[in-house]
Amino acid sequence: MSNQKAVNYQARINENGRNDGLFIGGPWRATLNSMHAAGMAPQYDQQTVTVTQTADTKNGSWAEITMRSGQKYWIDLRALSASQTPTGQKDININQLSLTGVSATQKQWLSNLLPAAVTVARNNNLWPSVVLSQAITESAWGQSELATQANNLFGVKATSDWHGAVYNVKTREVAHQEMSVVDFTNKTIHVKKGDSYYVMAAFKKYTTQADGLNDYVDKMATNYRQALKSNSTNYRDAATHLQQAGYATDPNYASSMITRIARYVLNAFD
Template identity: 30%
Template sequence: MIKKILLVLLVVFAASCSGTKHVRTTSKKPTTKSQPVVRKTTTTKPTTTTKPKTEESEVIEATTKVTTSSDNVRNYIDTFSETAKKNMREHGIPASITLAQGILESGAGKGRLCVEANNHFGIKCHTGWTGPSITHDDDALQECFRKYSDPKDSYRDHSLFLTSRPRYSSLFKLDKGDYQGWAKGLRAAGYATDPKYPDKLISLIERYQLYMYDNEVLERENLKPFQNSNTVVNNEMLYTVQQGDTLYSLSRKFNLSVEELKRLNNMSDNNLAIGQQLKTK
């Protein structure tokens, strides 16, 4: 009996050794690094509203006080430049001076005398005027000013006003492109009481390049501002002091002694200022 049991166990053991072994394999997927997620962000710049360029404004003050813009001044120049050049050819007054005076006196065409009376130069009635007139507060209340039907008549009257009065005769001895000499000469001859009147005219002429109209009439190719340190006003030779000038150098230049220069100009010392005008004869 025991032998039978042992035999059975032996058969079972042999069968288990000869059986197929099953191996469980685990397939691992290759590990891949996850790519970082890049989020594209669109930066929107804040919308800025471009402000329109503001017109440059300036106050023009003569027989009227007017705030106007540089565009208005340029429009005025475009409108009356041909008239100014025509008067220069006929009467010898620099077109630059005529235009600058017109801009200054009329407020670039916006002043009351200009708008209501076509009076661009603030010309008063004076003795003998029989034409239309308008009253306006100036040096005194309700003064009489000339009134014109056409702006061209105002320009013509301005030219006749300067050519018919002896006190302005020395100006016509200047070079016709010497707007600086004309500006200073008008003030010296009594055209205006404002001590800054010449500077205002010269500033307008150079800022808006009005000297180009003088050169057109004179047929000059050089369109740069006219430079002349010598002017004649009321038959007196005046020299405008330049950088580097001294009384000694000027005495040599004009064949005068230092003391003579000082005496001519009522000077108590030797100090000079750029832009100062000195009598030289």
């Protein structure tokens, strides 16, 4: 292989009469494992995937893709829809942000997330600034236990209709009224409106962060439509809708997101 590059962006398999093979371990004939196709692309036609590497061989140009299941394959680069590949990503540059006071670890995490998050937001009627602010807020700059152990960057809980893996973790809630709750020690406590308390909660566990990002997009389109770009006038409006619709119990959730967007100029990509 030559010209092998690490990348990170969303694409869509677009066979359109093609019959591409899916290869494990490298492009076709690049390794012993990739002499024969492990699967065929037509059965995944129009599925959104994450592209993590590109490379050239004497047989053509190839892309390593990660499916929603977490399985990685190599596929002919021509099988990926041009409308979903890095078109327009030249304007996605972390240097456009104001990251004074941000640690090197945090900056590296954001730099890795940035192209995929902004591209996915733009392709799915979301405000990039809101997506980035939520990811930072919910995952503590990618360093939270939920982010590192479950690839869950958006604090998405496992509801009854979720049939995937779950990860149980201690989480903070804010009481919306006076009530009795069972806390993380399994003890019943009484809280007043506005009190913080901690519970053990089940969250969705994803194979990759890309899977988590795709599921977040589905969640926004299904449960938080007023926060979509076409239904809100700006990122402030969208953030307010998210809080009003109950995305989080923190009464300062929207204002914190708005402050963070302004501080780091996350709306540079809107």
